[in-house]
Amino acid sequence: xxxxxxxxxxxxxxxxxxxxxxxxxxxxxxxxxxxxxxxxxxxxxxxxxxxxxxxxxxxxxxxxxxxxxxxxxxxxxxxxxxxxxxxxxxxxxxxxxxxxxxxxxxxxxxxxxxxxxxxxxxxxxxxxxxxxxxxxxxxxxxxxxx
Numbered sequence: 001x002x003x004x005x006x007x008x009x010x011x012x013x014x015x016x017x018x019x020x021x022x023x024x025x026x027x028x029x030x031x032x033x034x035x036x037x038x039x040x041x042x043x044x045x046x047x048x049x050x051x052x053x054x055x056x057x058x059x060x061x062x063x064x065x066x067x068x069x070x071x072x073x074x075x076x077x078x079x080x081x082x083x084x085x086x087x088x089x090x091x092x093x094x095x096x097x098x099x100x101x102x103x104x105x106x107x108x109x110x111x112x113x114x115x116x117x118x119x120x121x122x123x124x125x126x127x128x129x130x131x132x133x134x135x136x137x138x139x140x141x142x143x144x145x146x
Contacts, residue, residue: 016055016091017047024087032087042081046088054095063099067111070096074113078120085124093121100134108136 005013005022013019024032034040057066070092073080080088100108100118108115119136122128 016051017044020047020087020091031084032090034081034086035084039081039084039086043086043088046080046086047091050088050091050095054092066096067099067114070117071111071113074117079117089117089121089124090127093118093127094131097131097134101132105137 002014003016003019005019007013013022021033024030032043034043053062053066053069057063077083079085080092096114096118100115103111115136118134122131122134
């Protein structure tokens with residue numbers, strides 16, 4: 001199902017990325033869309049990935065590929081767009097929550113970079129909202145020993 005936002009002035013907005021970007025601008029939080037042209041492109045890329053791959057993926061194999069892709073990408077990054085927290089992190093967090101909740105301890109350790117990132121995002125002020133806390137074994141997430 002495609003989300004729709006009915007605004008008071010003008011036509012309704014359709015689509016997750018369109019609505020989210022509109023709300024970010026309305027809240028005057030444009031930095032969530034990226035500051036530089038490169039950051040903006042990376043944020044856009046991850047928003048598209050969220051809509052096409054994460055929303056579209058339903059099989060165990062799709063999930064494995066998504067987690068593997070993200071784990072590689074986050075190997076040397078704090079956030080999806082590098083060193084800044086963006087809308088991509090927020091929407092990816094919401095898109096992955098149902099997957100992360102069901103992962104075993106071993107699977108969370110296999111995707112250590114995703115687990116580290118996810119745990120960081122769920123504790124970011126204002127992000128978690130109504131979603132349940134996903135538990136991670138702290139001593140494994142923050143050491144270099146694999």
